[in-house]
Amino acid sequence: MSEPSALIDATVLTAALREWFAPWVQALGLRVESCEDGAVTLRLPRDPALCRIGGMVCGQALMAAADTAMVLAVVTRLGNRQPMSTVQLNTSFLKPLVNQDALVTARVIRAGKSLVFGEIDITAAQDGKSVCRASTTYALQ
Numbered sequence: 001m002s003e004p005s006a007l008i009d010a011t012v013l014t015a016a017l018r019e020w021f022a023p024w025v026q027a028l029g030l031r032v033e034s035c036e037d038g039a040v041t042l043r044l045p046r047d048p049a050l051c052r053i054g055g056m057v058c059g060q061a062l063m064a065a066a067d068t069a070m071v072l073a074v075v076t077r078l079g080n081r082q083p084m085s086t087v088q089l090n091t092s093f094l095k096p097l098v099n100q101d102a103l104v105t106a107r108v109i110r111a112g113k114s115l116v117f118g119e120i121d122i123t124a125a126q127d128g129k130s131v132c133r134a135s136t137t138y139a140l141q
Contacts, residue, residue: 010035016072016080017079026055027070028061030104033062038108042069043125046101055099061123064090066120066134069106074116074138077108083141084116089094091134114140 009034028050034040042065044050050061050140074084089124103125109117116139122132 006019008035012118013040013072013075016075017068020071021068025064028065028068030065030068032072033103035072035076038091038111039106040069040073040075040076041105042127044070044102044104044122046099054096057102059091059093059098062093062097062104062122062132062136063089065102065104066091066122066132067107069104070118070120070136070138073108073118074111077111078116078140082111084138085141086136087115087139088137089134090136091132093132095129095131097122097131099126102131105111139141 013032013035029045029047031043035041044065050057052058067086075082103123104120106118106120109119119138120134121130123130
């Protein structure tokens with residue numbers, strides 16, 4: 001762990017979004033809405049480039065946002081620049097997200113020495129309806 005989690009705030013996480021992730025993830029336009037120890041909420045802005053017919057946000061964009069939010073949630077728990085990789089990301093799409101931003105809330109459920117388990121909820125920003133739930137496992141390196 002390179003930094004105590006108490007030093008991880010929205011400014012650090014916003015910088016991580018710019019510096020750590022691939023350009024196509026950065027192009028999603030994710031923004032840190034809130035953070036605390038073991039939890040992060042990101043906003044995925046509505047973008048026609050991420051939508052299918054009828055203004056539905058594609059699942060690929062939602063999955064990328066979910067994975068990114070979880071990485072940042074782990075960082076709030078374990079510290080800045082903790083090397084990790086996604087082992088499992090299991091997703092249930094509950095309803096389409098249409099013509100609105102998404103709020104992606106990731107929570108660390110358990111952080112061990114070698115594995116971290118988490119849950120992610122994606123809700124529609126305007127109406128608050130749940131659109132996706134995911135569970136994750138990350139390997140720490």
